[in-house]
Amino acid sequence: MTIELGHFALILAFILSIAQAGIGFTFWRGNEMAQRFVTQAAILQFALVGLAFAALVQAFMADDFSVRLVVEHSHSLQPMLYKITSTWGNHEGSMLLFVLILVVFGAAVAAFGRNLPHDLKTLVLSNQGLMVAAFSGFVLFTSNPFWRLDPAPFNGTELNPVLQDIGLAIHPPLLYLGYVGFSICFSFAVAALISGRIDAAWARWVRPWTLASWSFLTLGIAMGSYWAYYELGWGGWWFWDPVENASFMPWLAGTALLHSAIVMEKRNALKIWTVFLAIITFSLSLLGTFLVRSGILTSVHSFASDPTRGMVILTVLALFIGGAFTLFALRASALRSGGLFAPISREGALILNNLFLSAATAGVLIGTLYPLVLEALTGARITVGAPFFDVTFGGLMVPLLLLIPFGPFLAWKRGDLAAVTQRLMAAIIVTVVLSLLVFGFLGFPITLAPIGLGIGIWVMVGAIAELVDRAAIGRVGMAQSWARLKGLPRTTWSTAIAHFGVGVSVIGIVCATAFQTEIVTSMRPGEATEIAGYTVTYEGEELVSGPNFTAEQGSFMIGSPWGGERALTSERRVYAVSGMPTTEAGIRTYGFSQMYVQFGERFGEGGRVVRLWHKPFVLLIWLGTVFMAGAGFLSLTDRRMRIGAPARAKSRTARAAQ
Amino acid sequence: MRRFWTLMITLLALMMPLAAGAVQPDEVLGDPLLETRARSISANLRCLVCQNQSIDDSDAELARDLRLLVRERLVSGDTDTEVYDFVVARYGEFVLLRPVFAGHTIVLWIATPILLGGGLVALAVWAMRRRRPDTGAAKLTSEEEGALERLRKG
Numbered sequence: 001m002t003i004e005l006g007h008f009a010l011i012l013a014f015i016l017s018i019a020q021a022g023i024g025f026t027f028w029r030g031n032e033m034a035q036r037f038v039t040q041a042a043i044l045q046f047a048l049v050g051l052a053f054a055a056l057v058q059a060f061m062a063d064d065f066s067v068r069l070v071v072e073h074s075h076s077l078q079p080m081l082y083k084i085t086s087t088w089g090n091h092e093g094s095m096l097l098f099v100l101i102l103v104v105f106g107a108a109v110a111a112f113g114r115n116l117p118h119d120l121k122t123l124v125l126s127n128q129g130l131m132v133a134a135f136s137g138f139v140l141f142t143s144n145p146f147w148r149l150d151p152a153p154f155n156g157t158e159l160n161p162v163l164q165d166i167g168l169a170i171h172p173p174l175l176y177l178g179y180v181g182f183s184i185c186f187s188f189a190v191a192a193l194i195s196g197r198i199d200a201a202w203a204r205w206v207r208p209w210t211l212a213s214w215s216f217l218t219l220g221i222a223m224g225s226y227w228a229y230y231e232l233g234w235g236g237w238w239f240w241d242p243v244e245n246a247s248f249m250p251w252l253a254g255t256a257l258l259h260s261a262i263v264m265e266k267r268n269a270l271k272i273w274t275v276f277l278a279i280i281t282f283s284l285s286l287l288g289t290f291l292v293r294s295g296i297l298t299s300v301h302s303f304a305s306d307p308t309r310g311m312v313i314l315t316v317l318a319l320f321i322g323g324a325f326t327l328f329a330l331r332a333s334a335l336r337s338g339g340l341f342a343p344i345s346r347e348g349a350l351i352l353n354n355l356f357l358s359a360a361t362a363g364v365l366i367g368t369l370y371p372l373v374l375e376a377l378t379g380a381r382i383t384v385g386a387p388f389f390d391v392t393f394g395g396l397m398v399p400l401l402l403l404i405p406f407g408p409f410l411a412w413k414r415g416d417l418a419a420v421t422q423r424l425m426a427a428i429i430v431t432v433v434l435s436l437l438v439f440g441f442l443g444f445p446i447t448l449a450p451i452g453l454g455i456g457i458w459v460m461v462g463a464i465a466e467l468v469d470r471a472a473i474g475r476v477g478m479a480q481s482w483a484r485l486k487g488l489p490r491t492t493w494s495t496a497i498a499h500f501g502v503g504v505s506v507i508g509i510v511c512a513t514a515f516q517t518e519i520v521t522s523m524r525p526g527e528a529t530e531i532a533g534y535t536v537t538y539e540g541e542e543l544v545s546g547p548n549f550t551a552e553q554g555s556f557m558i559g560s561p562w563g564g565e566r567a568l569t570s571e572r573r574v575y576a577v578s579g580m581p582t583t584e585a586g587i588r589t590y591g592f593s594q595m596y597v598q599f600g601e602r603f604g605e606g607g608r609v610v611r612l613w614h615k616p617f618v619l620l621i622w623l624g625t626v627f628m629a630g631a632g633f634l635s636l637t638d639r640r641m642r643i644g645a646p647a648r649a650k651s652r653t654a655r656a657a658q
Numbered sequence: 659m660r661r662f663w664t665l666m667i668t669l670l671a672l673m674m675p676l677a678a679g680a681v682q683p684d685e686v687l688g689d690p691l692l693e694t695r696a697r698s699i700s701a702n703l704r705c706l707v708c709q710n711q712s713i714d715d716s717d718a719e720l721a722r723d724l725r726l727l728v729r730e731r732l733v734s735g736d737t738d739t740e741v742y743d744f745v746v747a748r749y750g751e752f753v754l755l756r757p758v759f760a761g762h763t764i765v766l767w768i769a770t771p772i773l774l775g776g777g778l779v780a781l782a783v784w785a786m787r788r789r790r791p792d793t794g795a796a797k798l799t800s801e802e803e804g805a806l807e808r809l810r811k812g
Contacts, residue, residue, distance in 0.1 A: 239711075240710075242710065343781070343785035343788065351781065352781070355774065355778065355781065356774070358773075358777070359770055359773050359774040359777065362769070362770060362773050363769075366766060366769050366770060367766065370763075370765070370766045374762060378762065381751070381752040382751050382754070382757045382763065383710075383751075383752055383753070383755055383757065384755075384757055385712070387701075387702055387755050388756050388766075392767075396774065520682070520686065522683045603682075603683065609682060
């Protein structure tokens with residue numbers, strides 16, 4: 001019964017969203033009734049879709065095997081957590097989650113947007129309604145999760161064992177919060193184009209949404225990467241898989257948007273470009289959804305390979321992206337350009353940042369789509385894999401990383417590069433000294449890894465240097481510096497922390513790639529292997545059983561070079577229902593480094609293939625992303641980010657200044 | 659400078675020991691130098707039955723066969739290029755994770771540098787243009803100068 005209730009609620013939400021878009025787009029100009037209607041519709045939709053989603057979760061929790069989706073993706077023996085996550089561990093459910101997050105953001109604009117100009121609010125919510133209509137329609141007509149089965153089977157066919165992990169509880173919701181969050185920026189861009197009005201107040205509104213979405217997306221991607229690292233069993237953390245690229249492209253474009261929105265808010269410049277980026281970022285999110293859901297790409301992520309669904313999503317994609325760009329082409333010239341600035345200035349630096357990030361986005365997009373296009377045109381089949389992206393993407397990132405520390409030091413409007421270099425001199429010296437120390441510590445190798453480390457150190461030191469400079473540490477007394485440091489706006493802190501995080505990730509990436517040690521060997525119980533100073537002893541295996549799997553579990557003892565022994569187990573599981581094998585790597589963390597043990601096939605008499613990795617500083621990769629996302633959230637708490645009276649007063653002065 | 663960095667990164671990428679999970683102990687060659695070459699070749703070859711995995715990472719039977727084949731060729735004295743050529747002749751270009759640089763892939767390889775270059779040129783042009791009007795705008799037409807002259811006298 002609840003499932004029918006959920007189904008009905010979703011149908012109501014679909015109809016409501018059509019009305020919302022229709023009425024909103026028709027009567028947006030100066031109509032108080034329309035404004036109130038779209039606001040209430042957005043909030044009501046949230047209740048309805050929330051109900052629909054809750055009904056589906058309830059069906060999974062209660063093992064309601066009369067629901068087809070539950071039968072196909074769950075099993076009564078699964079632990080409760082995986083029953084719940086099974087809700088979105090499949091195509092239909094994940095699309096419903098997509099719609100849920102769309103309406104969550106819509107309702108948030110409706111609820112918190114009291115200070116928004118009414119016309120703008122109506123247009124934003126109408127566009128949001130249009131997207132809800134498109135995607136809830138897609139769910140209802142091509143991917144309906146609410147269908148029943150008659151007669152109901154006694155049990156289900158289990159969630160894909162690879163997905164039975166805490167990662168599924170975190171990764172997709174975070175990723176969708178990021179992807180879908182950019183829909184708000186998209187809606188704001190469309191609203192600006194339709195109304196032809198765009199000012200600093202608009203940017204002040206768009207920036208928090210961009211920040212929030214970007215932070216969620218950062219965490220979502222990082223979580224996915226860490227999940228792949230420990231679950232797929234060979235310790236890789238980024239594969240340049242088309243599906244990863246699909247989430248990475250909106251992140252790159254979103255990072256560019258984040259920076260250009262600053263220019264727009266502070267200096268009222270780069271308006272057209274910011275609108276363009278807002279459209280591009282969400283378009284790339286949609287493209288990612290299409291690539292993953294259409295079955296064009298095969299991967300762990302593509303649960304559904306149904307051409308009909310692919311066609312429908314492609315149509316939705318074409319309509320939204322095509323529509324937005326047509327609108328852009330027609331109306332962009334109506335947006336007047338704002339403040340002037342010299343090439344060497346904070347604005348100029350941010351433009352350069354945008355140029356590199358856009359080129360990187362384009363590079364990833366071209367690399368991902370090229371094989372598809374080439375095959376369609378000529379029939380030739382090629383593969384664009386990790387080695388290609390490492391070279392092209394890496395080549396773009398090096399200059400960008402080197403330039404990062406200069407940006408925050410440059411003044412708005414007109415900067416002085418020589419003076420900035422002078423202020424950065426201490427940071428440059430510290431970087432060189434640290435890099436040389438590291439280089440020496442490594443024994444002056446002829447590889448280029450030390451250069452990578454030097455770049456990471458430079459980005460980190462540069463971030464600290466900005467804080468030191470702002471607080472005038474060393475130039476005024478300690479007490480005064482401390483007071484200055486405390487008085488710095490949170491956005492300044494978050495810039496420094498985020499950039500610092502980039503450096504941390506770079507160091508993690510370089511170390512984990514260049515200095516990892518790997519041993520492939522066969523071991524018998526009692527035998528020991530030395531790796532990177534650690535001693536790994538294989539103690540034996542036993543058969544263990546979990547709630548819905550049996551596993552051969554290898555026990556190991558790891559002796560670290562600093563003394564102390566820690567036990568570790570690594571498993572080869574076979575899931576009872578699907579009969580699918582998975583590996584559970586054994587991981588032990590030492591500081592930021594990890595020992596990674598994979599328990600392999602039987603080998604010879606009583607032996608086992610064992611693969612051992614020592615991954616130095618590998619955790620820094622994800623720690624850096626936590627810094628970045630944390631900085632994003634910190635920035636959201638800045639007083640200046642809050643939309644209220646001071647913001648309005650500011651925008652008035654900004655307008656007066658034009 | 660950019661070319662230098664691109665080159666550096668390329669070298670960096672080439673020098674990095676590549677992660678792997680699938681190689682069996684009995685596949686490992688006795689000669690460590692040969693084994694290193696085998697591993698770096700394997701990391702650039704696609705497992706044909708997998709989803710975007712190199713044969714170095716893949717547990718699939720076919721990947722194992724291909725790894726053994728690569729090692730067999732290396733032991734018999736082939737250079738790296740000869741091994742790649744041999745594999746491509748057998749399985750087609752699809753097997754290369756790093757696409758060749760040829761007519762049909764030229765757009766793939768040069769599109770991004772061209773976009774970046776174009777962007778930089780556009781920025782440079784904008785920066786140059788921005789400077790010129792500062793001096794250009796100061797110049798008055800003869801008519802305006804006449805008017806100015808009259809005003810001064812007047």
